[in-house]
Amino acid sequence: MIPAGFDYHAPRSVADAVKLLGSLGPDAKLLAGGHSLLPMMKLRFATPSALIDLGRIADLRGISQAGNEIRIGAMTTEHELLNSKLIADKLPLLAEGVSQIADPQVRYRGTIGGDICHGDPANDHPALALALDASLVLTGPKGERVVKAEGFFLGVYSTLSDTDEILTQIRIPVPAAGSGWSYSKFKRKTGDFATAAAAVLLQMKGGTVAKVSIVLTNVGTTPIKAKKAEQALVGKALGEASLNEAARLAMAACSPTHCPRGTPDYKTAMAGEMTRRALQTAHARAKP
Amino acid sequence: MANNHKVSFTLNGKPVSVDVEARELLIYTLRERLAHTGPHIGCETSHCGACTVDIDGMSVKSCTMLAVQCEGSEVLTIEGFEKGGVLHALQQAFHEEHGLQCGYCTPGMITRAYRLLKENPNPSEQEIRYGIAGNLCRCTGYQNIVKAVQSAARKLAAAQTAA
Numbered sequence: 391m392i393p394a395g396f397d398y399h400a401p402r403s404v405a406d407a408v409k410l411l412g413s414l415g416p417d418a419k420l421l422a423g424g425h426s427l428l429p430m431m432k433l434r435f436a437t438p439s440a441l442i443d444l445g446r447i448a449d450l451r452g453i454s455q456a457g458n459e460i461r462i463g464a465m466t467t468e469h470e471l472l473n474s475k476l477i478a479d480k481l482p483l484l485a486e487g488v489s490q491i492a493d494p495q496v497r498y499r500g501t502i503g504g505d506i507c508h509g510d511p512a513n514d515h516p517a518l519a520l521a522l523d524a525s526l527v528l529t530g531p532k533g534e535r536v537v538k539a540e541g542f543f544l545g546v547y548s549t550l551s552d553t554d555e556i557l558t559q560i561r562i563p564v565p566a567a568g569s570g571w572s573y574s575k576f577k578r579k580t581g582d583f584a585t586a587a588a589a590v591l592l593q594m595k596g597g598t599v600a601k602v603s604i605v606l607t608n609v610g611t612t613p614i615k616a617k618k619a620e621q622a623l624v625g626k627a628l629g630e631a632s633l634n635e636a637a638r639l640a641m642a643a644c645s646p647t648h649c650p651r652g653t654p655d656y657k658t659a660m661a662g663e664m665t666r667r668a669l670q671t672a673h674a675r676a677k678p
Numbered sequence: 679m680a681n682n683h684k685v686s687f688t689l690n691g692k693p694v695s696v697d698v699e700a701r702e703l704l705i706y707t708l709r710e711r712l713a714h715t716g717p718h719i720g721c722e723t724s725h726c727g728a729c730t731v732d733i734d735g736m737s738v739k740s741c742t743m744l745a746v747q748c749e750g751s752e753v754l755t756i757e758g759f760e761k762g763g764v765l766h767a768l769q770q771a772f773h774e775e776h777g778l779q780c781g782y783c784t785p786g787m788i789t790r791a792y793r794l795l796k797e798n799p800n801p802s803e804q805e806i807r808y809g810i811a812g813n814l815c816r817c818t819g820y821q822n823i824v825k826a827v828q829s830a831a832r833k834l835a836a837a838q839t840a841a
Contacts (some may be wrong), residue, residue, distance in 0.1 A: 494737055
């Protein structure tokens with residue numbers, strides 16, 4: 391399996407990449423880790439006229455803290471995220487999610503920015519980004535703009551990013567001290583996408599839920615923020631009844647399609663179960 | 679379109695240079711241009727790991743990387759493991775522990791295990807299984823593969839202590 395022919399460019403700076411993207415037009419594609427794009431090109435589902443490889447742009451990599459915010463270069467690999475002490479300490483939800491993405495080889499190459507920009511609802515970073523209230527820095531010919539991850543995902547392979555923009559950085563506020571977290575992912579085998587997964591970030595206060603984010607992977611055309619389930623939990627203790635109600639409301643927000651991973655009903659049921667498990671795990675980790 | 683690119687990199691310690699189309703995947707460059715047929719083409723869809731090579735300290739599925747992306751890189755394949763007629767500890771351990779049956783996955787398994795042990799010289803069984811999860815063995819001989827990696831880890835640690 392060999393991709394169709396294309397021109398290859400490997401710019402050394404974001405400015406050069408933006409210029410190339412503008413001059414090559416909409417048939418050019420950005421190459422990040424390539425572990426979604428290259429397989430699609432091999433299968434000829436994608437036949438870009440040119441690839442702009444972002445792998446040589448040092449400015450697009452790295453993890454740092456600025457005030458109460460963690461800033462992650464879009465070309466930072468999953469392997470780098472998984473081995474970062476800063477991420478482990480400040481964003482354990484992200485670390486737990488990343489540890490369940492694909493397999494070691496894919497994590498050495500795959501990048502957080504590529505995973506987000508691909509716009510595939512089966513990818514894990516979109517739900518993690520929403521749960522963590524991430525912002526995305528998009529750089530285009532007119533400069534930078536910062537958008538919320540919530541609202542960025544428009545549909546399957548469709549995002550708010552314009553064709554002349556590059557996602558350059560992901561900014562994530564450090565969750566409140568004592569927050570609980572969990573990414574519960576149900577998959578058929580290592581390397582498979584989620585049948586369903588739930589990202590939960592939870593703040594408890596005096597035995598009841600003060601704040602909670604619940605975001606679901608691969609049960610709709612975008613990551614799904616289960617807002618009704620979140621609202622139903624605020625002010626309540628986490629027990630059998632409230633967990634059941636949250637799972638029921640999360641399931642009501644799902645609209646998966648039929649695929650070899652299962653029927654819509656089955657996937658919805660798994661999303662409910664992942665919601666329940668993620669809430670329980672997050673609860674056990676949260677400090678009251 | 680489809681202009682050729684001159685790509686230079688180091689293959690098992692020796693500098694090489696090839697002219698490739700941008701669309702050429704690294705596994706083809708290694709096997710067909712550079713006669714390094716140790717890395718195998720298994721699934722060609724980045725699932726099986728039979729094509730795993732080591733590039734700049736990363737285990738990489740060479741069916742999912744373009745040769746042009748290797749410019750300036752250091753590439754290690756299974757051909758680079760044996761030194762002066764002496765097998766690498768991992769190769770020896772796979773032999774001793776019966777870590778291979780048909781052998782198809784073995785170059786990828788050993789190359790992946792090499793990087794795993796560089797990063798974690800004393801892995802638990804669970805860490806080994808997680809660390810080689812990107813490599814499939816069609817004979818399902820994982821038990822002895824894990825034993826071989828454990829054995830190699832012990833031998834490498836002993837050699838380190840002796841040195």
